[in-house]
Amino acid sequence: MALTPKLLLRQSQSLVMTPQLMQAIKLLQLSSLDLATYVENELEQNPLLERQEERVEDVPDEAQAQERRLEEAFEGAKSSDDWAEDGGAGSRSEIEQRLDTDFGNVFPDDAPQEAARTPAETPPDVGDWSSIGPGSAGSGEGADLEAYVADRPTLADHLERQLVLAVSSTVERAIGLHLIDLVDEAGYIREPIESIAERLGASLEAVEDVLRVIQTFEPSGVGARTLAECLAIQLRERDRYDPAMQALVENLELVARRDFAALRRLCGVDEEDLADMLAELKRLEPKPGRGFGGEVVLSVSPDVLVRLGQDGAWLVELVADSLPRVLVNQAYYAKVVRVAKDEGEKTFLTECLQTANWLTRSLEQRARTILKVATEIVRQQDGFLVHGVAHLRPLNLRTIADAIGMHESTVSRVTANKYMATPRGVFELKYFFTAxxxxxxxxxxxxxxxxxxxxxxxxxxxxxxxxxxxxxxxxxxxxxxxxxxxxxxxxxxxxxxxxxxxxxxxxxxxxxxxxxx
CATH class of the missing domain: 1.10.10 (Arc Repressor Mutant, subunit A)
Incomplete structure (x- = not known):
């Protein structure tokens, strides 16, 4: 049988992961903070995208007219040298009668003038923030309120102030500043002293001497290299580092294992003395640096809010702050595409328009999907919201996916890095899925x-x-x-x-x- 070439026409279906589809999937699993960052980048790169600002409701015409009349009266009053009590179209009484108001409330400073004072006798107007504070003299601008906020010193600042008073030698001060830079948020120095001395080109004894000075600073226990050393420093300052307490501190692993029989034998004390020593150990600070708040606290922003309605049903809604709002400026696109000089500029504008339209649709689809999944989770876990953790039901992704007609992978992406605020607290959506x-x-x-x-x-x-x-x-x-x-x-x-x-x-x-x- 001879082999001959043939042309065959076949029809088949396949799922193609376009770049936009891949981006949409990535967009679905982003947290609210990551999504805000992504949208900010798109706003910077795409000239056709703009942020949707909150619209202020229109003020009624009568209210606007009244406001304009008050503004006109105010301007007339400010331009006049004095306020006549009677007579004339621009007098105060006539304006008050025409506007049916009392300028005694609008301009409370308009009072009978007191006896003239010299500049030295005139008290400052404490209600005028523009007259006090740095940078306000003669500027007419409001004072910078940040200038009045107390500056909370960091742990490094606190230690450097003490170092200036404790060390006079230039070399020792340089070593001390380097050691302070190595103190972490908990107050420990994790790097070996040998490597520090080698890097500084100083002797090991000189670095250890300066370290011992730093370990006398406040907060007590700072500059320690281990937990045992940190506790020992605090006990020495309290004059409680006797041989029994030293043995206890050197065997913290036995304390963690609650092996009190071995501790009594090593410390040479009875059960009552050991209990006193353990109580004193618990009163010490294992992380002396945390009082300065050097660690970054990451807050959780809920994406969904669940609250009880008046009819007893649970109301599920998206948190508005977690939803970036962007619009496509079609008018700007129509304006600039007409003046495009070549095909390259038109192609760029067309791609920007497609990307902008895709982003707005993807954000809307993401919001609808999150709301749909969250609503089904609330329906499945109604017992938890009413009675607590003891009534949490077993739940898996397939149950939610089948109920809302989506794929399990979509539900998995929706529940990743998303949080729900309930009357019982804020929980990650994945918390409600248990074996x-x-x-x-x-x-x-x-x-x-x-x-x-x-x-x-x-x-x-x-x-x-x-x-x-x-x-x-x-x-x-x-x-x-x-x-x-x-x-x-x-x-x-x-x-x-x-x-x-x-x-x-x-x-x-x-x-x-x-x-x-």
Whole structure:
């Protein structure tokens, strides 16, 4: 059989990921802060995009007329040298009668003049912000209110002020400034002293001497290299760093494990003295630098607001501040496209118009999708909003996707980096998706988050004489209708950062023996 070339016509369907479709998918999973940054970049690059400003409602015509009459009266009053009480079309009484108002309220400064004062006797007008403050003399501008805000010193500023008083040598001061630059937000120096000395070209002894000086600064414990050193510095300042306390500080891993028997043996103290030492240790500051607030606090901006309506139903709405509003300036496009000189400029304007139209449609589609997913989540988790975490239902992406007619991947992207403000707090949308745990009696499955909440509640209510083991928790959950394995309880307990029953018993026993302060 001979092979001959043929032309065949076939029809098939395929999904093509265009660049705009890929950008739309990326836009869907951005957080509100990232979306605002993205839109700002588009506003800078695309001349056809403009920000949609809030429109001020029109003032009624009568109110506008009244406002204009007041402005005219004000201008006439300011241009006059005096206010005549009677007579004349421009007199005060005539204007007040015509406008049916009282200028005694509009111009409260218009009062009978007091006896003339010399400039030295004239008190400053404390109500006039333009007459006080830096940069205001003769400018006529309002004072810069930022000039009156208290400047909160940073940890580095605080340490540098103390260094100037504590060190006089130029070399030591240079070493001290470099060490202060290495102090992190918690107040620690993490870099080895050997590498610091090598980089500065100074001797190890000189760097250690300056470090010891810095460790005497306030806040107490600053400049330490380890937690043990930080606590030891604070104890020395309190004159409490005796051999027993030194042994305790040098064995903090045993403190973390609540191995009090080993600590009593190493410190050579009885149970009551150890309890006093642990209580004093807890009163120390493990992060001396955090009082200066050097860390950046990241706030969470909710995308969806859930509140209870008057009819008892939950109202779900998008937070307006999380939605960037942009418009396409069609008039500007029609104006500039007519004066375009060549095809390159027309092509550029056409691409800008397409990009602008795509962005506005994508933002609208993103808002509708978020609202649709959030509404279904609220419908599924109504018990949580009414009764709390114990009534959180098992939920997965497929359930939401099937209910709203979307793909699971779309729901996954919508719930990423999005937050919902509810009467019970602000939660990430992914918080409402939890695994299901079978019921022991064959009923409805339980949410993993609800089971974790029950485990925490049981452990919080336990007494020092009846600390619950994982097996006991499994039995109680089974009696409550939850079919769960012991290893799952241990995993949930560790995810909640709850120590084992042995460690909890030691901690509760020690806390009970600590004398009241």
């Amino acid at each position: 299901s745990i079978a019921s022991a009696d064959g009923g409805d499955a339980h949410s993993a988050e609800a089971v974790r909440h029950r485990i925490r509640t049981m452990i919080d209510a336990e007494s020092p004489d009846d600390v619950l083991s994982d097996d006991t928790i499994v039995k109680r959950l089974h009696d409550g209708g939850v079919e769960i394995a012991r290893r799952t309880v241990a995993k949930y307990r560790e995810s909640l950062r709850i120590p084992s029953s042995v460690q909890r018993r030691r901690e509760k026993t020690s806390a009970r023996n600590v004398p009241a302060q």
